[in-house]
Amino acid sequence: MTTTEIKISKKLEEGIEFSCQMCGNCCTGFNEGEVYLYKEDILRLAKFLNIKGKNGLRTFAEKYVKVINDSFFWKESGTQRGKTYRFKTLGFKFTGEDEHCHFLKKNRCSVHVARPFQCRSFPFWQMMVSSRKNFENYTKKCEGLQFLKGTYYSREEILNWAKEEYQIEKNYFLEMKEHNFDILKVYPFLSKKMLQE
Numbered sequence: 001m002t003t004t005e006i007k008i009s010k011k012l013e014e015g016i017e018f019s020c021q022m023c024g025n026c027c028t029g030f031n032e033g034e035v036y037l038y039k040e041d042i043l044r045l046a047k048f049l050n051i052k053g054k055n056g057l058r059t060f061a062e063k064y065v066k067v068i069n070d071s072f073f074w075k076e077s078g079t080q081r082g083k084t085y086r087f088k089t090l091g092f093k094f095t096g097e098d099e100h101c102h103f104l105k106k107n108r109c110s111v112h113v114a115r116p117f118q119c120r121s122f123p124f125w126q127m128m129v130s131s132r133k134n135f136e137n138y139t140k141k142c143e144g145l146q147f148l149k150g151t152y153y154s155r156e157e158i159l160n161w162a163k164e165e166y167q168i169e170k171n172y173f174l175e176m177k178e179h180n181f182d183i184l185k186v187y188p189f190l191s192k193k194m195l196q197e
Contacts, residue, residue, distance in 0.1 A: 006162050008155060009132040012031075015158065019150020021143035024107035026122060028100040033193040034068055035101065038172055039187070041116035042090070042176060048114030057189035064102050066093045067183065067194050072173040088195070089172065107135040117168060124153070124161035 042057070042065075050059050075082030095102050097151040103111045110121070118125070121143055128135045139145040171187075179185040183195070 001016065006126060006159060006166065008133060008159055008162075011132050011135055012158050013155055014131060015154040017148050017150050018144055019147070021147055022107055023143040024100070024104055025143070026119075027104040027109065028094075028098050031099075035116060036070075036118050037065060037090040037092060037116055038168055040168075041118075042187075044114045044177075045111060045116070046109055054189050058191060061090075061187075061190055061194065065090050065095055065190075065194070065197065067190070068171045072169060074173060074177075085173065085177070085181075087173075087176050088183045088192060089176075090183075101124060117165070121165055123159045123162045124165075126162045126165055129158055129162040145152050185192045 042060075046052075046057060046060060049060070051057060067088050068091045069086065071084050071086045073082055073084045093099055094100060101109075103109055103115075109115055123135070123138060123142065128138060135145075138151070144150070175186055184190055184192070
């Protein structure tokens with residue numbers, strides 16, 4: 001897939017109004033999916049939390065981050081067919097019986113200004129932008145999508161969020177590919193123990 005191939009569902013063709021209602025539903029429940037983290041996300045969070053150096057990043061990762069499986073479809077230039085690559089990436093650990101984000105405090109994000117891209121771009125993820133069914137499924141859980149009031153996002157703005165998400169994923173995939181999919185070369189602050197959990 002390329003960014004030009006991202007389609008937008010009819011539901012979003014005219015744009016929508018959206019404002020987070022601080023219900024905390026998207027920050028709770030592992031069954032809702034992973035919160036992916038990329039290098040820029042981690043560095044932004046580290047700066048916000050005043051975490052310094054490789055040891056600080058290692059402590060942060062061991063407390064808040066987990067290694068998870070990911071995949072990316074890629075077609076090399078000049079080839080007839082692409083293939084799906086499987087590799088490791090990073091995501092937030094969840095905590096408590098309700099499996100909530102460590103940074104969720106009284107239904108408020110305590111790192112809101114430094115939150116990861118995936119959190120900032122909601123509800124305009126590729127999988128929601130291009131699928132009416134996915135969008136409707138998330139609407140059942142998200143008070144902001146039920147309310148549909150607040151900031152107006154045009155069709156172009158919505159597509160730009162989805163394209164930026166794709167670009168971040170692509171850049172990470174290419175960096176991993178360059179390092180033979182060795183996540184420790186991309187994230188040298190990870191401990192080997194984290195790869196075994």
